[in-house]
Amino acid sequence: MNYIIKVFLTTIIVSNLHAQEADFAFTNVNVISMENDQIIPNQTVLISAGKILSIGNSQDISTIASGRIVDGTGKFLMPGIAEMHAHIPGNQNGTELVEETLFLYLSNGITLIRGMLGQPYHLELKKEVLNGEVMGPRIYTSGPSINGNSVRSIAEAESRVKAQKEAGYDFLKMHPGLTLENFNAVVKTADEVGIPFAGHVSIDVGIRRAIEAKYASIDHVDGYLEGLVSGKDPNSNGFFGLEFTDFADEKQISGLVQATKENNIWIVPTQVLMEQWVGPKPAEELSILPEMKYMNKRTVAAWINTKNGVLNDPNYNAEKGEKFNEIRRNIMHALHEAGVGFLLGSDAPQVFNVPGFSIQREMQSMSKAGFSNYDIIKSGTVNPALYFGDEGKYGMVKAGFSADLILVDQNPLDDIENMEKQSGVMVRGKWLSAEFIQNKLEDIAKKYDN
Numbered sequence: 231m232n233y234i235i236k237v238f239l240t241t242i243i244v245s246n247l248h249a250q251e252a253d254f255a256f257t258n259v260n261v262i263s264m265e266n267d268q269i270i271p272n273q274t275v276l277i278s279a280g281k282i283l284s285i286g287n288s289q290d291i292s293t294i295a296s297g298r299i300v301d302g303t304g305k306f307l308m309p310g311i312a313e314m315h316a317h318i319p320g321n322q323n324g325t326e327l328v329e330e331t332l333f334l335y336l337s338n339g340i341t342l343i344r345g346m347l348g349q350p351y352h353l354e355l356k357k358e359v360l361n362g363e364v365m366g367p368r369i370y371t372s373g374p375s376i377n378g379n380s381v382r383s384i385a386e387a388e389s390r391v392k393a394q395k396e397a398g399y400d401f402l403k404m405h406p407g408l409t410l411e412n413f414n415a416v417v418k419t420a421d422e423v424g425i426p427f428a429g430h431v432s433i434d435v436g437i438r439r440a441i442e443a444k445y446a447s448i449d450h451v452d453g454y455l456e457g458l459v460s461g462k463d464p465n466s467n468g469f470f471g472l473e474f475t476d477f478a479d480e481k482q483i484s485g486l487v488q489a490t491k492e493n494n495i496w497i498v499p500t501q502v503l504m505e506q507w508v509g510p511k512p513a514e515e516l517s518i519l520p521e522m523k524y525m526n527k528r529t530v531a532a533w534i535n536t537k538n539g540v541l542n543d544p545n546y547n548a549e550k551g552e553k554f555n556e557i558r559r560n561i562m563h564a565l566h567e568a569g570v571g572f573l574l575g576s577d578a579p580q581v582f583n584v585p586g587f588s589i590q591r592e593m594q595s596m597s598k599a600g601f602s603n604y605d606i607i608k609s610g611t612v613n614p615a616l617y618f619g620d621e622g623k624y625g626m627v628k629a630g631f632s633a634d635l636i637l638v639d640q641n642p643l644d645d646i647e648n649m650e651k652q653s654g655v656m657v658r659g660k661w662l663s664a665e666f667i668q669n670k671l672e673d674i675a676k677k678y679d680n
Contacts, residue, residue: 251278251297252276252277252278252283252297253277253278253279253297253298253659254276254277254278254297254298254299254300254633254656254659254661255274255275255276255277255291255297255298255299255300256273256274256275256277256300256302256307256635256637257274257288257291257299257300257301257302257303258272258273258274258288258301258302258303259272259273259274259275259302259303259305259306259307259637260272260273260302260304260305260306260307260641261273261275261285261306261307261308261627262306262307262308262309262607262627262641262642262643263626263627263628264308264309264607264608264611264612264625264626264627265626265628267604267643269306269641269643270285272287272288272289273285273286273287273288273307274286274287274288274291275307275627275635276291277297277633277656277659278297278659279659280632280633280658280659280660281630281631281632281633281659282627282628282629282630282631282632282633283629284629285627285628285629298661300637300653300654300661302637304639305637305638305639305653306637306638306639306640306641306642307627307635307636307637307638308607308611308627308635308636308638308642309341309611309612309624309625309626309627309631309634309635309636310339310340310341310342310367310611310624310634310635310636310655310656310657311339311340311341311342311574311589311607311610311611311636311649312340312341312342312343312344312573312574312575312610312611312614313335313340313342313343313344313367313574313575313576313578313585313586313589313610314343314344314447314498314573314574314575314610314614314617315344315346315449315450315498315500315575315576315577315578316335316343316344316345316346316575316577316578316585317345317346317347317577317578317579317580318331318332318343318345318347318348318352318355318369318371319331320349320351321351321355325364328355328364329364329365329366330674331579331585332359332364332365332366332367333365333366333670333674334524334584334585334586334587334674335366335367335585335586336365336366336367336586336655336657336662336667337586337655337662337667337670337671338586338587338589338590338650338652338655339636339649339652339655340367340586340589341367341368341624341634341635341655341657341658342367342368342369342370342614342624342634343366343367343368343369343370344370344371344372344400344575344614345369345370345371345372346372346403346428346429346449346577347372347374347375347403348371348372348373348374348399348403349374350397352369352371353371353397353398353399355369356369356370356371362658362660365657365660366657367657368624368632368634368658370400370401370618371399371400372399372400372401372402372403372428372429373393373394373397373399373401373402373403374394374403375403375405376390376391376402376403376404376405376408376416376427377404377405377406377407377408378405378406378407378408378409378412378432379407381408381412381415381416382412383412384411384412384415386412387412387415387416387419388415388419390416391416391419391420391423391425392419392423394425395420395423395424395425399425400426400618401425401426401427401428401446402416402420402425402426402427402428402429403427403428403429404416404427404428404429404430404431404432404445405429405430405432406430406431406432406433407432408432408434408435409432409434410434410435410439413432413434413435413439413443414443417443426446427445427446428445428446428447428448428449428498429445429447429448429449429452430449430450430452431445431448431452431453433456433464433465433467434464435453436453436456436457436464437452437453437454437456437457437486438457438486438489440453441486441489441490441493441495442489442493444493444494444495445495446495446496446617447495447496447497447498447573447617448490448495448496448497448498449497449498449500449575449577450470450498450499450500450503450504450577451470451497451499451500451501451558451561451562452470453471454471454483454486454558454561455470455471455474455475455478455554455557455558455561456471456474457482457486458474458478458479458480458482458483458486458557459471459474459477459478459479460479462474462477468545469507469508469540470504470508471554472508472546472550472551472554473545475550475553475554475557476550476553478557480557480560483560483561483564484564486561487564487565487568487570488568490565490568490570491565491568491569491570494571495570496570496571496572496573496613496617497562497565497570497571497572497573498572498573498574498575499558499562499572499575499592499595499596499599500575500576500577500592501555501558501559501562501592501595501596501599502576502583502588502591502592502594502595503576503577503580503581503583503588504554504555504558505555505595506537506581506582506583506591507536507537507540507581507582508540508551508554508555509551509552509555510541510548510551510552512541513533513534513537513538513541514534516533516537516582517530517533517534517582519582519584519587521584521586521587521588522582522584523675523678523679524584524587524671524674524675524678525579525584525678526678527678527680529579533581533582536581537581537582559598559599559600562596562599562600562601563599563600563601566599566600566601566605571613571616571617572596572601572605572609572613573609573610573613573614573617574589574592574593574596574606574609574610574613574614575589575592576588576589576591576592589610590647590649590650593606593607593610593646593649594646594647596609596646597646603642603643603644603645603646604643606646607642607643607646607649611625611626612625612626613625632658633656633658633659634656634657634658635655635656636649636652636654636655636656637652637653637654637655637656638651638652638653639651639652639653652664652667654666654667655667
């Protein structure tokens with residue numbers, strides 16, 4: 231009896247798959263659904279109205295009534311990824327740079343960004359992107375910076391937090407310089423009105439109080455290295471704790487890890503930023519990375535000056551730079567091993583971090599820190615949906631989910647660098663072929679080739 235029911239239901243499912251009309255279909259493709267680390271071979275994925283309509287074995291879905299078909303034979307279909315520490319330009323000089331930046335993110339399969347320095351225009355842009363008026367990744371945005379200059383009193387803390395909540399920002403962006411008293415006022419008000427906060431850890435606050443306050447995410451692993459040091463003036467920590475490198479007691483990592491886990495705090499490491507900014511690689515070498523052709527030459531020149539400012543500092547040496555990043559990787563690894571949630575983010579555009587391309591380098595940096603390829607991809611797919619409370623909307627290849635997808639030429643679970651080998655990107659059902667992407671990138675490169 232059970233066998234008969236099973237055959238009957240299977241017949242209904244296959245018949246329904248045959249009958250469905252789709253706007254788009256990927257056929258004969260290997261699916262990385264991200265429900266687990268298994269690959270489902272020889273699948274057809276039907277897309278309709280910006281969502282995944284259905285998924286089934288290609289032998290069972292022999293015809294599609296309408297829409298474009300892309301043969302995925304030998305390729306891998308996976309969810310689009312997130313850049314969880316992104317920056318979006320303003321529209322002070324028009325929208326050309328904004329749209330260009332959003333495309334650079336899309337060009338590398340980034341279908342969601344978390345803007346980490348918001349302004350009123352970004353609230354409008356967020357709606358325009360979702361409505362299809364502007365081509366770009368799904369946007370979540372902070373409000374304007376909460377820092378020591380913007381919040382100089384308890385009253386200012388309360389008013390700014392309430393104003394950003396009322397304006398409709400998704401979260402508060404914490405920057406350095408807050409006194410402990412003003413930080414506490416920000417946290418108290420944020421908790422009262424129900425808006426999360428994320429970002430940097432001010433020196434006067436310290437990592438332990440930041441963890442206790444339940445940041446939604448701590449970005450850059452900020453404050454953790456300083457939390458391993460005792461008996462030093464906190465204000466002498468240098469760039470993200472660089473000057474404390476030789477004094478860090480790594481035996482204290484476990485305590486910080488436990489507290490982070492207990493308080494359900496997410497981590498956005500932006501490790502590639504630290505390796506490029508503080509690592510010993512010469513600025514001139516970084517300035518000729520292939521993706522630099524998509525940036526204004528003045529911007530790249532400024533990045534060179536910033537990097538040389540670090541390398542030419544009399545207190546800097548290559549050994550310190552390498553050790554600094556090694557400690558950071560040890561902290562990241564310990565947090566990950568304990569089950570702390572990670573979110574993929576590189577901080578772009580920032581020193582030698584070109585939007586879209588820097589997330590590829592960030593994934594490789596996470597691999598260097600001991601993360602599995604599956605967990606790296608999870609930090610940019612499943613985890614952002616969990617973080618935003620959007621489970622069931624995106625982050626997996628499943629029926630009913632948003633059609634935010636990447637078609638990858640080779641298996642990224644075997645080698646994370648395969649994430650760079652893409653045949654195209656789909657954003658909410660709109661297909662951007664590799665040819666289309668390359669043509670747009672060439673146009674951007676020509677713009678800055680002078």
